[in-house]
Amino acid sequence: MAQDDCDGLGRPVVFAGLDWDSNSFNNGIAAYILENGYGCDTESIPGSTIPLLNGMIRGDIDVTMEMWIPNVKDAWDKAAADGAVAEVGTSYPDATQAWYVPKFMVEGDDAPAAGLKSVADLPKFKDEFEDPEEPGKGRFYNCILGWGCEVLNTKKLRAYGLTEDYTNFRPGTGGALASAIESAVLRKKPILFYYWGPTWVLGKVGDQVVQLDEPAYDEAEWTALGDLAVEDVTADTPATAYPTISVSIAVNTDFQEAAPSLVDFLSKYELDAQTISKGLAYMQDESATADEAAEWWMKNNVETWKAWVPEEIAAKVESSLSS
Helix, strand or coil: CCCCCHHHCCCCEEEEEECCHHHHHHHHHHHHHHHHHCCCCEEEEEECHHHHHHHHHHCCCCEEEEECHHHHHHHHHHHHHCCCEEEEEEEEEEEEEEEEEEHHHHCCCCCCCCCCCEHHHHHHHHHHHECCCCCCCEEEECCCCCCHHHHHHHHHHHHCCCCCCEEEECCCCHHHHHHHHHHHHHCCCCCEEEEEECCHHHHHHHHHEEECECCCCCHHHHHHHHHCCHHHCCCCCCCCCCCCEEEEEEEEHHHHHHCHHHHHHHHHCCCCHHHHHHHHHHHHHHCCCHHHHHHHHHHHCHHHHHCCCCHHHHHHHHHHHHC
C-alpha cells in the first residue's frame, strides 16, 4: 500500500471548488493532508453545486468535501444508483439554521428578556427588540432578500402569529446582515435574527447567542409549509424548526477504486459546524485565505486530524506543519 506516491494514482486529486467559504476551508485541510502526507498533487475546479456534481459523475472531479445531498436529492440518487458517485464520509453532521437572540438578553439576573426561550414567547418581548422605524413592533432580522431562507422565514413569521408584533426586516446583502448581527452582539444591543452555520458570524459570536426553541422538525409539516404560497400561510398553519443537515463527503467511484488509502482517510475525516465556523472567523479577522486558515487550524488541532490517518502519514503532515 503505497503512501508516499498518492496511493499510486499517478495524477492530481481533483476537488470540487464549490463557491462558499466552508467548502474552501474543508478543501484546504484535506488537500494539505493529501499533499504532505500522501505525496499527492491536488487541483480544484471552481463552480456551483449542480455543475460540479455533473463533473464528479463524469469523472472530471474526484472529491466533493461538502455534498449537501438533501438539496440535490434527485440528481444525487440517480448518480448513486448508476454507480457513478458514492458517499464515503461526513464533512460535518450539524449544518444548522435557526433564530437567535444574544445571551445577555435572556441569561442572568438582570436579563431584559428573561423568560424568552421559544418563538412562542416572542410577542411578550416585542418591546425589547423594538424596530426604530416602527415603534410598537419588534424587529426580526430575516435572511437576505431573494434567498430561499427569506421566504421560509416570512412564512414562519405568519405561521407563528408574529406579524402583528414584529416587522419583517430583510437586509439587501449578506454583508449587511452579518454586520448588523456582529455589531449588536459585540455592543450588547438587542437583536432577534435568523442565521445559518457554519459561517464566520457564528464562529465569532456563536458562544454569545442563544437559539430560540421552535416546534421540532417534522418532514411532512416542513414540506407542506414549503409548498404553500406566503399569502396562504396563517397562524393556523403548522411550522417547524429547520432540519439539521448532515453534509457528506462524496467521491467519484473510479477514484474510490483507484485510491483506497485516500478514500479511507476521507471516510475518517469529520469536523462539526462550530469548528468550521471558528476557521471562517479566523479567515474574516485575519484576512486569511482558506488554505491559510486550514493550516492555522491544523497547527492548533493536531490530535483531531491525526485520528484520521495512519501514524506514518500523521508524522509527515506534522513535520510539514512545523517546518
